Amino acid sequence: MTATTVTDARLLATLKSSFGYYSFRPLQQEIMRCILHSQDVFVVMPTGAGKSLCYQLPALLQPGLTVVVSPLIALMKDQVDGLQEQGIAATYINSSLDQWEIARRQAAVARGELKLLYVAPERLTLDSFLGLLRSVKVAFFAIDEAHCISEWGHDFRPEYRQLRALRHIFPSAVFGAFTATATRRVEEDVRAQLGLQRAAGFRGSYDRPNLYYRVLPKKSAYKQLVEYLRERKGDSGIIYCLSRKGTEELATRLSVDGFSAAPYHAGLESNERRLRQEAFIRDDVQVMVATIAFGMGIDKPDVRFVVHYDLPKSLEGYYQESGRAGRDGEPSDCILFYTYGDAVKLRRFIDEKSSEKERQVALDQLQKIVKWAEGEGCRKRAFLAYFDEALAAHPDLCCDVCGTKTAKATSSSTRMDKRGGEAQHQALFDRLRALRKHIADERGVKAFVVFHDSMLKLMASELPITLRDLQQINGVGERKAAKYGNQFLTCIKQYLSETEARAESSSSERSLTRQTTVLLPPTIRTTLDLFERGRSVSEIAISRSFAVSTIEQHLVEAIGKGALTELERLVSAEKRRAIGAIMAEIGTELLKPVIDKLGDGYTYSELNYVRAFLTRKAPKGESHG
Ligand code: ADP
Ligand code: MG
Numbered sequence: 279m280t281a282t283t284v285t286d287a288r289l290l291a292t293l294k295s296s297f298g299y300y301s302f303r304p305l306q307q308e309i310m311r312c313i314l315h316s317q318d319v320f321v322v323m324p325t326g327a328g329k330s331l332c333y334q335l336p337a338l339l340q341p342g343l344t345v346v347v348s349p350l351i352a353l354m355k356d357q358v359d360g361l362q363e364q365g366i367a368a369t370y371i372n373s374s375l376d377q378w379e380i381a382r383r384q385a386a387v388a389r390g391e392l393k394l395l396y397v398a399p400e401r402l403t404l405d406s407f408l409g410l411l412r413s414v415k416v417a418f419f420a421i422d423e424a425h426c427i428s429e430w431g432h433d434f435r436p437e438y439r440q441l442r443a444l445r446h447i448f449p450s451a452v453f454g455a456f457t458a459t460a461t462r463r464v465e466e467d468v469r470a471q472l473g474l475q476r477a478a479g480f481r482g483s484y485d486r487p488n489l490y491y492r493v494l495p496k497k498s499a500y501k502q503l504v505e506y507l508r509e510r511k512g513d514s515g516i517i518y519c520l521s522r523k524g525t526e527e528l529a530t531r532l533s534v535d536g537f538s539a540a541p542y543h544a545g546l547e548s549n550e551r552r553l554r555q556e557a558f559i560r561d562d563v564q565v566m567v568a569t570i571a572f573g574m575g576i577d578k579p580d581v582r583f584v585v586h587y588d589l590p591k592s593l594e595g596y597y598q599e600s601g602r603a604g605r606d607g608e609p610s611d612c613i614l615f616y617t618y619g620d621a622v623k624l625r626r627f628i629d630e631k632s633s634e635k636e637r638q639v640a641l642d643q644l645q646k647i648v649k650w651a652e653g654e655g656c657r658k659r660a661f662l663a664y665f666d667e668a669l670a671a672h673p674d675l676c677c678d679v680c681g682t683k684t685a686k687a688t689s690s691s692t693r694m695d696k697r698g699g700e701a702q703h704q705a706l707f708d709r710l711r712a713l714r715k716h717i718a719d720e721r722g723v724k725a726f727v728v729f730h731d732s733m734l735k736l737m738a739s740e741l742p743i744t745l746r747d748l749q750q751i752n753g754v755g756e757r758k759a760a761k762y763g764n765q766f767l768t769c770i771k772q773y774l775s776e777t778e779a780r781a782e783s784s785s786s787e788r789s790l791t792r793q794t795t796v797l798l799p800p801t802i803r804t805t806l807d808l809f810e811r812g813r814s815v816s817e818i819a820i821s822r823s824f825a826v827s828t829i830e831q832h833l834v835e836a837i838g839k840g841a842l843t844e845l846e847r848l849v850s851a852e853k854r855r856a857i858g859a860i861m862a863e864i865g866t867e868l869l870k871p872v873i874d875k876l877g878d879g880y881t882y883s884e885l886n887y888v889r890a891f892l893t894r895k896a897p898k899g900e901s902h903g
């Protein structure tokens with residue numbers, strides 16, 4: 279296989295244009311460089327660290343097809359929907375499709391029309407399918423959830439065994455194994471099975487920097503829970519209970535109290551389970567009250583909290599379950615309600631176990647989580663120690679212990695700030711969320727396929743009003759901006775004008791001025807600031823890497839809000855008078871007739887500035903010359 283030369287600049291440019299992101303997360307770029315240099319990789323990074331991007335982005339920059347092997351059939355559609363929304367040629371082939379559809383997609387593969395193909399491992403045992411892949415150029419095999427190939431792993435899947443043959447069938451393809459959990463022993467095993475002994479190894483930290491851990495005394499737990507849920511209105515979350523009965527009772531109680539909650543456990547019929555899972559992912563149910571049967575293969579990125587109402591059986595299990603929060607990197611909560619009584623209860627179950635060995639293992643695990651819950655040190659540090667890792671830099675979001683001791687000032691206030699920015703325009707965020715749900719339902723895709731929560735939050739604080747502004751938001755790529763941008767911008771503008779109207783009718787002149795300044799989107803404030811410091815429109819455009827027209831629009835907006843009243847540097851006094859006179863005569867609706875009347879020497883920009891000035895919402899009584 280020929281090594282593809284791709285510069286870091288090209289990687290970064292594609293990251294923004296296709297995926298909308300500005301920077302790489304730790305290890306991503308190093309991993310991509312290896313892949314693009316035809317070097318096999320073995321990657322262990324925690325949930326939410328961004329493993330998918332490591333194979334999705336190189337797939338776009340390489341000739342040939344990238345085949346992604348994943349056992350999670352239920353997730354393939356969402357992942358592919360997400361890629362297609364970004365304008366990426368991707369599809370999946372699995373048993374959920376009928377023969378006709380499979381044939382159609384295989385034909386597209388044969389014609390070389392695709393960059394990414396998602397399949398379940400079973401498919402790679404079919405001779406006809408292997409024949410198809412052999413007839414096209416497979417550049418890269420990405421084996422996701424690679425721990426499934428190992429019997430030592432926690433989720434062994436026999437069908438993964440078949441992947442051993444791939445290396446021999448496709449000797450020139452590059453291979454990558456990706457997993458969130460692999461002990462050294464599992465890693466060795468996976469490498470041996472897949473023929474990846476010489477693959478470059480990458481291990482990310484187990485720390486999840488956006489998760490905040492808390493252990494609360496399980497006393498009046500229901501009351502505490504309800505208070506918490508009221509605070510997190512509209513957010514998605516999971517509440518884990520030990521027993522099926524427990525989930526039913528708690529879900530009922532929460533529903534009676536007005537929350538959108540549903541129970542989920544292995545005792546439900548499989549169709550019912552699927553429906554509830556879908557409802558949760560589609561945000562039709564906000565809180566899933568579940569046993570640990572819920573979670574495997576739930577790839578919802580915006581789960582904002584995971585509450586354990588009962589004590590989990592092991593620290594490792596707790597790490598996995600709580601780790602389902604915040605895959606999208608946004609601040610999220612992990613709460614454990616703890617009482618020693620729960621440990622006693624679990625002990626009784628353990629005593630019923632048959633073999634002495636099982637009993638010992640289970641007791642050992644229980645002891646570790648009890649120690650963790652009762653511990654007085656930093657919870658993240660203790661977590662990482664369990665995985666033989668030291669906590670490097672102290673994260674912004676850590677735990678209740680740090681929160682009440684030394685780190686209180688930093689940890690909890692950063693946390694508030696992060697949310698506090700959302701809080702300012704919470705109403706707008708809610709509207710954007712509703713709009714997103716509407717669009718997603720209409721298109722038959724999951725809400726997060728349209729935009730992630732993190733992006734909506736940025737919209738609600740940055741208040742973009744042009745497509746260009748919108749594209750500055752981390753995660754908003756070219757395609758999505760073009761596709762949905764206007765709907766979201768309309769929603770934002772509508773919100774801004776309503777809020778202004780309210781301010782106008784209800785408050786004094788002084789507070790109106792204040793309100794107006796507050797309502798100026800940050801990006802416009804930045805432009806205005808530079809302008810007031812003497813920079814010209816084109817200088818600002820260059821320094822901010824914006825189009826000149828965008829900067830002009832920012833200034834028009836600022837003038838219209840009464841935040842910029844000095845127009846001399848934009849339009850000369852003489853021209854202002856001439857333009858004003860004609861506008862007074864024929865109105866400000868249309869600019870074409872105005873410019874026609876003025877004759878040569880005038881630009882639409884100048885007309886726009888003057889119009890904004892004449893129709894601005896300036897506080898009454900202000901005088902301007
Ligand atoms: P993993 O498979 O490691 O659990 P994913 O690949 O599902 O994680 O990524 C988790 C989330 O992080 C996704 O929403 C993804 O879009 C986002 N993400 C990945 N890389 C970046 C990045 N460089 N910047 C911002 N967000 C990213
Ligand atoms: Mg993944």
Ligand code: ZN
Nearest residue numbers: 656676677680
């Ligand atoms: Zn801590």
